[in-house]
Amino acid sequence: MPDDKRSQDSATRDQSLQGQQDQEQQAERTDFLREIVQQDLASGRVKSVVTRFPPEPNGYLHIGHAKSICLNFGIAKQFGGRCNLRMDDTNPTKEDVEYVDSITTDVKWLIDGWADDLLTLKPAGATPGVSKTSAGEDDFYLPGLLPADTAGQAVEPFYASDYFEPLYNYALELIRKGKAFVCDHTAEEVDAMRGSTDTPGTESHYRGRSVEENLDLFERMRAGEFPDGARTLRAKIDMSAPNIWLRDPIMYRIRHASHHHTGDTWCIYPMYDFAHGLSDYVEGITHSICTLEFEVHRPLYDWFLDALDLARVHPIQREFARLNVSYTIMSKRRLLRLVQEGKVRGWDDPRMPTISGMRRRGYPAEAIRAFCDRIGVAKRENTVELGLLEYFVRDDLNKRAPRAMAVLRPLKVVIDNYPDGQTEEFEAVNNPEDPSAGTRKVPFSKVVYIEQDDFREVPPPKYHRLSPGVEVRLRAAYLITCTGVVKNPATGEVVEVHATYDPATRGGDAPDGRKVKSTIHWVSAAHALSTEVRLYDVLFTVESPDNVPEGGDFMDTLNPESIEVLADCKLEPSLAAAAPGARYQFERLGYFCADPEDSKPGAPVFNRTVTLKDTWAKIEKKGAS
RNA sequence: UGCCCCGUGGUGUAACGGCAGCACGACUGACUCUGGAUCAGUUAGUCUAGGUUCAAAUCCUGGCGGGGCAGCCA
Numbered sequence: 001m002p003d004d005k006r007s008q009d010s011a012t013r014d015q016s017l018q019g020q021q022d023q024e025q026q027a028e029r030t031d032f033l034r035e036i037v038q039q040d041l042a043s044g045r046v047k048s049v050v051t052r053f054p055p056e057p058n059g060y061l062h063i064g065h066a067k068s069i070c071l072n073f074g075i076a077k078q079f080g081g082r083c084n085l086r087m088d089d090t091n092p093t094k095e096d097v098e099y100v101d102s103i104t105t106d107v108k109w110l111i112d113g114w115a116d117d118l119l120t121l122k123p124a125g126a127t128p129g130v131s132k133t134s135a136g137e138d139d140f141y142l143p144g145l146l147p148a149d150t151a152g153q154a155v156e157p158f159y160a161s162d163y164f165e166p167l168y169n170y171a172l173e174l175i176r177k178g179k180a181f182v183c184d185h186t187a188e189e190v191d192a193m194r195g196s197t198d199t200p201g202t203e204s205h206y207r208g209r210s211v212e213e214n215l216d217l218f219e220r221m222r223a224g225e226f227p228d229g230a231r232t233l234r235a236k237i238d239m240s241a242p243n244i245w246l247r248d249p250i251m252y253r254i255r256h257a258s259h260h261h262t263g264d265t266w267c268i269y270p271m272y273d274f275a276h277g278l279s280d281y282v283e284g285i286t287h288s289i290c291t292l293e294f295e296v297h298r299p300l301y302d303w304f305l306d307a308l309d310l311a312r313v314h315p316i317q318r319e320f321a322r323l324n325v326s327y328t329i330m331s332k333r334r335l336l337r338l339v340q341e342g343k344v345r346g347w348d349d350p351r352m353p354t355i356s357g358m359r360r361r362g363y364p365a366e367a368i369r370a371f372c373d374r375i376g377v378a379k380r381e382n383t384v385e386l387g388l389l390e391y392f393v394r395d396d397l398n399k400r401a402p403r404a405m406a407v408l409r410p411l412k413v414v415i416d417n418y419p420d421g422q423t424e425e426f427e428a429v430n431n432p433e434d435p436s437a438g439t440r441k442v443p444f445s446k447v448v449y450i451e452q453d454d455f456r457e458v459p460p461p462k463y464h465r466l467s468p469g470v471e472v473r474l475r476a477a478y479l480i481t482c483t484g485v486v487k488n489p490a491t492g493e494v495v496e497v498h499a500t501y502d503p504a505t506r507g508g509d510a511p512d513g514r515k516v517k518s519t520i521h522w523v524s525a526a527h528a529l530s531t532e533v534r535l536y537d538v539l540f541t542v543e544s545p546d547n548v549p550e551g552g553d554f555m556d557t558l559n560p561e562s563i564e565v566l567a568d569c570k571l572e573p574s575l576a577a578a579a580p581g582a583r584y585q586f587e588r589l590g591y592f593c594a595d596p597e598d599s600k601p602g603a604p605v606f607n608r609t610v611t612l613k614d615t616w617a618k619i620e621k622k623g624a625s
Numbered sequence: 626u627g628c629c630c631c632g633u634g635g636u637g638u639a640a641c642g643g644c645a646g647c648a649c650g651a652c653u654g655a656c657u658c659u660g661g662a663u664c665a666g667u668u669a670g671u672c673u674a675g676g677u678u679c680a681a682a683u684c685c686u687g688g689c690g691g692g693g694c695a696g697c698c699a
Binding site (some may be wrong): 252382509518 | 626627628629630631632635636637638639641647648649650657658659660661662663691692693694695696697698699
């Protein structure tokens with residue numbers, strides 16, 4: 001479903017164009033993860049590919065998640081597989097349905113028209129089916145449904161919490177095998193006994209409990225007989241392992257807390273390391289792709305899978321380096337702080353690096369995908385320049401955004417020799433990059449607004465725009481020459497410019513072939529739509545707000561000028577019909593998007609998505625320095 | 626300083642023992658009814674020291690540098 005109200009044929013054109021690009025890119029793009037998948041397929045270790053995107057519903061998805069989504073869906077797409085959306089919700093105290101909903105929306109939006117056909121969900125309310133293995137053990141399996149197979153039935157994302165019962169079962173099995181035990185040590189004791197990086201830990205006093213006692217205690221843990229923190233279930237591995245995570249890690253903790261998805265059914269909750277790999281297994285995941293910090297957990301991921309006698313092929317975990325983008329932060333905790341402390345208007349504030357924020361700001365999903373494709377994937381720490389993301393936004397919007405004229409900081413121009421009360425209409429091209437976008441009518445009259453930046457009483461070197469005695473073109477209208485200015489006597493500020501037009505230049509071309517150095521945009525004062533436009537800049541003033549120096553706080557680097565609200569901009573009247581979410585290029589300024597929340601019928605409010613490249617600003621800056 | 630991972634132009638990423646390439650950026654110029662777009666060009670890189678080899682970004686060893694790991698978080 002297109003996210004805005006573009007015409008049907010325009011949306012179709014975008015899709016076929018995108019499809020071609022995807023094919024081209026995928027034919028050549030490869031990375032170490034795709035090579036692993038390729039080899040697994042070639043060797044027959046797996047016969048098809050199933051990946052998963054497993055966010056914890058404790059915050060909104062951001063551009064870093066977009067990288068992961070594009071990777072997981074991209075791999076599935078490239079190798080004819082599928083990708084499950086799973087809420088990794090094993091901690092009841094941190095998660096919330098608000099996040100489940102936003103995550104689902106954001107994933108669908110990001111992959112729409114690209115990989116939405118392989119987004120695997122499951123029937124609403126479905127839990128894993130059980131079958132007996134040849135060894136007589138329970139095998140839990142919950143395959144998902146592709147959109148093509150749902151046939152109108154209600155579906156929902158997968159939830160790790162839907163596997164609490166199977167997981168409990170697997171835990172029991174581990175206890176029976178003597179590979180897990182109930183431990184009564186306090187959190188502090190466990191912590192102290194874990195040892196340190198260079199000294200081995202100490203075994204739990206309860207490590208030698210009998211299978212029967214462990215079974216009994218674990219069942220009573222589930223039954224709610226013990227308070228929070230009283231006991232844990234631990235894997236029995238090796239307290240002197242050099243890898244800390246192998247030192248009898250905790251599998252279950254007691255939490256008498258309501259869970260957003262399972263309610264009060266449980267008071268024991270599985271830990272990530274125990275739950276994740278087995279959740280992957282239950283869903284039939286073949287390749288479990290995560291970020292680098294989980295690399296040291298990989299032996300544990302494999303240990304749980306190997307410790308059980310599982311019937312089907314094991315998933316494998318592989319890790320890649322998370323995305324960092326300059327001038328922004330990726331930590332969900334910190335993003336939450338921005339929201340809670342009111343530094344932004346919400347998770348979807350257009351300044352946020354969240355998917356919902358970028359969507360609201362006007363970033364097309366295609367641009368975000370192209371960005372993720374271009375940055376590649378590897379294992380080294382990386383910080384991608386924000387400019388690259390913006391490049392893809394401009395690149396995409398340039399091809400599809402209809403042009404319009406808008407004056408952000410109006411300066412009145414009176415064309416003295418133009419007849420009072422006369423109005424005429426000019427035909428303006430909607431998109432010079434796309435002839436099929438057609439033209440529109442723009443009204444013109446004696447008084448027009450131009451951008452304050454487009455007039456200088458004393459033009460600096462190389463300034464080609466309007467100034468006294470200079471002739472410029474009003475885009476698609478007439479050539480005009482500045483004849484004088486009116487100033488505010490108190491401040492000396494130019495409040496009005498006077499000009500004359502050449503009637504022979506109707507449409508913008510001079511019959512005598514004379515050239516002008518500059519074309520500027522304008523809006524007829526009598527016809528202008530006055531509305532609010534919001535300009536955005538980076539949220540932080542430093543390249544790496546995540547790495548603030550000792551004693552500092554990332555909040556100290558917030559950009560006080562990250563938003564500028566212009567209350568009375570003058571737009572060409574056709575923009576009154578802008579649908580919420582519709583994207584335009586305001587000529588010579590940038591790309592703008594009608595805010596989906598604040599726009600009213602006939603009264604859109606615009607967000608600046610990204611500026612156009614500004615060569616003049618560069619020249620001016622160079623001249624100043 | 627225990628274990629694990631990683632070092633290629635300013636940034637990101639290729640090259641899988643055989644010509645160090647691509648994209649963004651930066652800089653020139655052309656073109657232009659958007660100082661946009663487009664087009665042409667320039668700039669700039671294998672952390673380091675040894676070793677193996679006809680040949681090393683790639684394999685081996687050491688050094689240096691960066692990152693991760695000691696939640697009953699994920």
